[in-house]
Amino acid sequence: MxxxxxxxxxxxxxxxxxxxxxxxxxxxxxxxxxxxxxxxxxxxxxxxxxxxxxxxxxxxxxxxxxxxxxxxxxxxxxxxxxxxxxxxxxxxxxxxxxxxxxxxxxxxxxxxxxxxxxxxxxxxxxxxxxxxxxxxxxxxxxxLITIANAVFGSTPPINPDVLIKAFQLDKSVVDYLQK
Structure with missing residues (x-):
């Protein structure tokens, strides 16, 4: 079959x-x-x-x-x-x-x-x-797509400049969240 x-x-x-x-x-x-x-x-x-x-x-x-x-x-x-x-x-x-x-x-x-x-x-x-x-x-x-994990925990990581601009965050915050 x-x-x-x-x-x-x-x-x-x-x-x-x-x-x-x-x-x-x-x-x-x-x-x-x-x-x-x-x-x-x-x-x-x-x-x-x-x-x-x-x-x-x-x-x-x-x-x-x-x-x-x-x-x-x-x-x-x-x-x-x-x-x-x-x-x-x-x-x-x-x-x-x-x-x-x-x-x-x-x-x-x-x-x-x-x-x-x-x-x-x-x-x-x-x-x-x-x-x-x-x-x-x-x-x-x-x-299932968990939003924070997808955005800040992807492999390889999303370019920090994209996340800084998208979320209006300081680079240090983006770096911290991506860790």
Whole structure:
């Protein structure tokens, strides 16, 4: 049988598909929010670790937040995100372009918010306790671009003169951020 490549993944031969291809376990386990300075942990379930999602156009994520933890400004170039808060209080928002307009809301347990495809968005735990949210995404492989990392942490680095002018920053600040 010839292999078929669909949405970035090869389809399995139907004769080799098993029930475990449609099963994922582990979203009951809290993520390690102490592992990074942001105080958040994202466990993405996509076609890359759940073969049964191939061609279905969906994925999901568990997002854990320490108190004041942040899922920093980022974008999913291939998917809209629908977030539901399970525990805690989150400040969420996204920015449109032309004009640059911020849409933001404080969410509590049971609240839902949508982040349209490709728009820069964030989630911030404004509570003094841990927070938990789940996101559904309209793509089997939504992609992720974290804005600060992309702009200030690229390899090779973006020419500092470009960043100085674009962000109206001193060269010392750009040098610091690129480190």
């Amino acid at each position: 010839k292999k078929m490549f669909v949405n970035g993944q090869f389809c399995k031969d139907p004769a080799t598909v098993v029930a475990n291809d449609f099963f994922f376990s582990g979203l009951n386990i809290p993520g390690n929010t102490a592992a990074n300075k942001l105080g958040s942990s994202v466990n993405l379930v996509s076609v890359n670790n759940f073969p049964g999602l191939n061609t279905l156009g969906i994925s999901l994520a568990r997002i854990d937040f320490a108190p004041y933890g942040l899922n920093p400004p980022h974008t999913h170039p291939r998917g809209t995100e629908l977030l539901v808060v399970i525990e805690g209080t989150l400040l969420v928002g996204f920015v449109t372009s032309d004009p640059n307009k911020l849409f933001t809301k404080v969410l509590n347990k049971g609240d839902v918010f949508v982040f349209p495809i490709g728009l820069i968005h964030f989630q911030f735990n404004i509570g003094e306790t841990n927070a938990l949210a789940f996101s559904g995404l309209s793509s089997q492989n939504p992609g």
